[in-house]
Amino acid sequence: GAGVSQSPRYKVAKRGQDVALRCDPISGHVSLFWYQQALGQGPEFLTYFQNEAQLDKSGLPSDRFFAERPEGSVSTLKIQRTQQEDSAVYLCASSTPWGARTDTQYFGPGTRLTVL
Amino acid sequence: SQQGEEDPQALSIQEGENATMNCSYKTSINNLQWYRQNSGRGLVHLILIRSNEREKHSGRLRVTLDTSKKSSSLLITASRAADTASYFCATDASVQGAQKLVFGQGTRLTINP
Numbered sequence: 448g449a450g451v452s453q454s455p456r457y458k459v460a461k462r463g464q465d466v467a468l469r470c471d472p473i474s475g476h477v478s479l480f481w482y483q484q485a486l487g488q489g490p491e492f493l494t495y496f497q498n499e500a501q502l503d504k505s506g507l508p509s510d511r512f513f514a515e516r517p518e519g520s521v522s523t524l525k526i527q528r529t530q531q532e533d534s535a536v537y538l539c540a541s542s543t544p545w546g547a548r549t550d551t552q553y554f555g556p557g558t559r560l561t562v563l
Numbered sequence: 564s565q566q567g568e569e570d571p572q573a574l575s576i577q578e579g580e581n582a583t584m585n586c587s588y589k590t591s592i593n594n595l596q597w598y599r600q601n602s603g604r605g606l607v608h609l610i611l612i613r614s615n616e617r618e619k620h621s622g623r624l625r626v627t628l629d630t631s632k633k634s635s636s637l638l639i640t641a642s643r644a645a646d647t648a649s650y651f652c653a654t655d656a657s658v659q660g661a662q663k664l665v666f667g668q669g670t671r672l673t674i675n676p
Contacts, residue, residue: 487668489667540606552608554608
């Protein structure tokens with residue numbers, strides 16, 4: 448596709464609900480990243496996939512957060528039993544095939560999650 | 564936790580003036596990147612400078628990197644109203660693989676017409 452797309456763009460959840468955020472990376476991009484951006488802050492790394500393998504999930508804040516990329520393209524970030532502190536913009540990024548190391552990550556528009 | 568610190572946190576200048584933003588970081592890096600974020604939108608990649616480079620240009624952008632001081636600067640020349648945005652530096656300090664980026668808190672730039 449032309450760029451990274453994310454859906455939904457906005458999500459309002461009641462505390463305790465489960466949510467699922469979707470990311471469609473640029474076609475052919477092997478690497479996929481999730482970041483969380485709190486209001487007024489820079490993005491913070493959550494997790495990283497190379498194809499379908501989740502190679503780094505060190506940034507996931509709790510076991511309520513779960514990400515998957517079963518076929519190596521589309522990825523879903525799931526948050527269970529949402530809390531108010533989960534309110535943030537969730538950004539997805541993809542980058543060029545493994546080994547190229549151009550290192551540029553291309554970001555989607557993000558999903559703004561508000562937990563009431 | 565965030566590695567980078569941007570300075571200033573906010574900058575307001577007149578259209579046509581130059582804008583300079585600084586970024587400091589803590590650990591050795593492979594490269595440093597600058598991104599722009601307009602309100603409510605995603606991040607747009609501006610420029611990447613590798614650890615063995617000292618200066619890089621792209622259009623009206625000039626980036627410098629001083630690895631001895633662990634700092635970088637972004638200069639935007641002849642600013643335009645459309646440059647109004649938040650600017651973030653991000654460092655890639657990965658040892659192998661992941662290319663995980665660590666972002667600063669950003670500089671909010673306002674260009675006054």
